[in-house]
Amino acid sequence: MKEKYYKLSPFVHQLPLTNNEYQTLYNALTLGLVVVRKDVVRAINKGLWQKINPATLRHLQMIKAVILTEETGFKELQKAQKFFKRNILGVLCLMLTESCNLRCRYCFIEHKFPKGHRFNSMNFEMAKCGIDVFIRHLPESLENGLIDPTVSFYGGEPLLNLPVFEKSLEYIAVQKEKGKLPSKTFLTLNTNGTLVSSKIAKILKKYEVSVSLSIDGPQIVHDLARPDIKKKGSFHRAIAGIKLLREHNVNVGISCAVAMHNLKNLEEISEWFMDEIEIDVFGFNILVVGGLPEPNFDLNDYSLQLGEKMVQCFQIARKRGKQEERSFRLAKSFADGKIHYYDCSACGQQLVVDPRGRFGPCHAYLHEEKNFVSPDYSINLFSHSLWQEWKKRSPLNMKACLKCIALGICGGGCPYNAEVREGSIWKLDKGFCPFAKSMTKFLVMEVAEKAIMNYNKGC
Numbered sequence: 001m002k003e004k005y006y007k008l009s010p011f012v013h014q015l016p017l018t019n020n021e022y023q024t025l026y027n028a029l030t031l032g033l034v035v036v037r038k039d040v041v042r043a044i045n046k047g048l049w050q051k052i053n054p055a056t057l058r059h060l061q062m063i064k065a066v067i068l069t070e071e072t073g074f075k076e077l078q079k080a081q082k083f084f085k086r087n088i089l090g091v092l093c094l095m096l097t098e099s100c101n102l103r104c105r106y107c108f109i110e111h112k113f114p115k116g117h118r119f120n121s122m123n124f125e126m127a128k129c130g131i132d133v134f135i136r137h138l139p140e141s142l143e144n145g146l147i148d149p150t151v152s153f154y155g156g157e158p159l160l161n162l163p164v165f166e167k168s169l170e171y172i173a174v175q176k177e178k179g180k181l182p183s184k185t186f187l188t189l190n191t192n193g194t195l196v197s198s199k200i201a202k203i204l205k206k207y208e209v210s211v212s213l214s215i216d217g218p219q220i221v222h223d224l225a226r227p228d229i230k231k232k233g234s235f236h237r238a239i240a241g242i243k244l245l246r247e248h249n250v251n252v253g254i255s256c257a258v259a260m261h262n263l264k265n266l267e268e269i270s271e272w273f274m275d276e277i278e279i280d281v282f283g284f285n286i287l288v289v290g291g292l293p294e295p296n297f298d299l300n301d302y303s304l305q306l307g308e309k310m311v312q313c314f315q316i317a318r319k320r321g322k323q324e325e326r327s328f329r330l331a332k333s334f335a336d337g338k339i340h341y342y343d344c345s346a347c348g349q350q351l352v353v354d355p356r357g358r359f360g361p362c363h364a365y366l367h368e369e370k371n372f373v374s375p376d377y378s379i380n381l382f383s384h385s386l387w388q389e390w391k392k393r394s395p396l397n398m399k400a401c402l403k404c405i406a407l408g409i410c411g412g413g414c415p416y417n418a419e420v421r422e423g424s425i426w427k428l429d430k431g432f433c434p435f436a437k438s439m440t441k442f443l444v445m446e447v448a449e450k451a452i453m454n455y456n457k458g459c
């Protein structure tokens with residue numbers, strides 16, 4: 001039998017354990033690992049079914065056979081415990097401006113400003129401070145296993161602050177030349193795409209910036225939720241932006257916010273992205289609290305539907321060798337057998353610099369003093385209490401998650417949503433859980449079906 005065996009099931013396989021082993025293995029099992037003896041796995045892998053106790057075999061079939069050996073079970077547990085001690089800062093998010101030329105209905109940034117608010121924009125000194133602090137944290141992060149340091153430019157609409165954007169890119173390029181930033185440092189721009197010009201596309205190409213451009217689907221859907229400040233749809237301008245970027249060979253992916261205007265058609269929208277926009281990678285974003293109120297919005301309905309549809313979209317994309325990023329992340333963690341500790345880099349791995357120059361882990365607190373601190377060149381984010389707390393915010397440290405089927409691959413969704421809806425970042429992000437659970441069930445069932453098919457063939 002050639003199947004690879006995966007962890008991640010909440011089911012417990014009973015083993016004869018010594019007293020000393022019991023507590024450790026119990027802990028491993030609460031991490032969502034199924035543990036069996038090594039000789040059982042060896043026999044399964046060699047197709048020597050007769051060597052396995054029939055009761056064990058029946059049990060493994062029943063629980064859909066998601067397996068770790070005792071040995072790897074212990075190792076996995078130790079790894080998980082060590083993980084939270086590692087210092088890693090992998091993402092610098094520069095919020096270049098609060099201002100935006102669009103007023104997307106669900107935007108958690110623009111709708112929260114009071115009337116008459118004077119929008120702040122970052123100056124270069126603030127950006128430089130963020131970049132320098134990020135650089136200072138990199139050697140330790142790389143030593144601790146960071147693979148892809150990322151600087152992401154965010155807003156509002158970041159292209160409204162083009163001078164600081166360009167100057168920051170120049171500064172980053174110099175730091176790369178000096179060897180202070182790894183040459184592989186990944187640069188990304190999150191934009192609505194409507195302001196992209198040839199000049200901007202050339203800048204993006206010159207500095208090898210990848211673009212994540214927001215499109216919600218075909219025009220009829222997109223324009224429902226993404227009007228400009230004059231209430232005009234932004235679809236054609238966004239599509240023109242993609243075209244220009246492509247003409248200049250800029251790497252473009254699509255970011256699609258999922259709200260009530262497009263939820264029902266998510267499968268068709270996935271196909272449209274691949275067929276009409278010819279995109280290889282797109283990502284669905286689960287709503288962050290803070291947009292305009294939706295009259296018929298029900299969180300439970302939204303998240304249940306979203307969970308089911310995301311599984312469908314994952315399959316649609318996979319069939320064509322393409323990716324929906326959010327579901328792909330979970331599937332990859334499952335296939336690689338690696339725990340997905342966080343689904344959001346704000347969990348201790350990210351420095352956000354806001355348009356006033358403040359430092360924080362998450363951009364969504366922009367309108368508050370909470371979760372932001374004053375800029376400080378000498379700050380140590382690894383020992384700062386704010387980043388330390390966010391770093392621990394993983395389902396693996398949350399009691400409500402310990403018996404969940406999705407524990408190992410979930411990552412825990414959005415702590416900000418959990419706080420706004422439930423009062424603390426340590427609560428569940430209930431808009432996210434159904435998605436993580438649906439995805440896990442689908443993946444487990446898929447593996448199980450193949451395993452059982454192979455088992456039946458071998459009998």
Ligand code: SF4
Binds near residue numbers: 288361364413414417
């Ligand atoms: S906590 Fe939520 S809003 Fe903040 S960065 Fe993470 S996903 Fe975004």
Ligand code: SF4
Binds near residue numbers: 395434
């Ligand atoms: S966050 Fe939700 S889906 Fe994820 S492990 Fe916790 S309970 Fe399960």
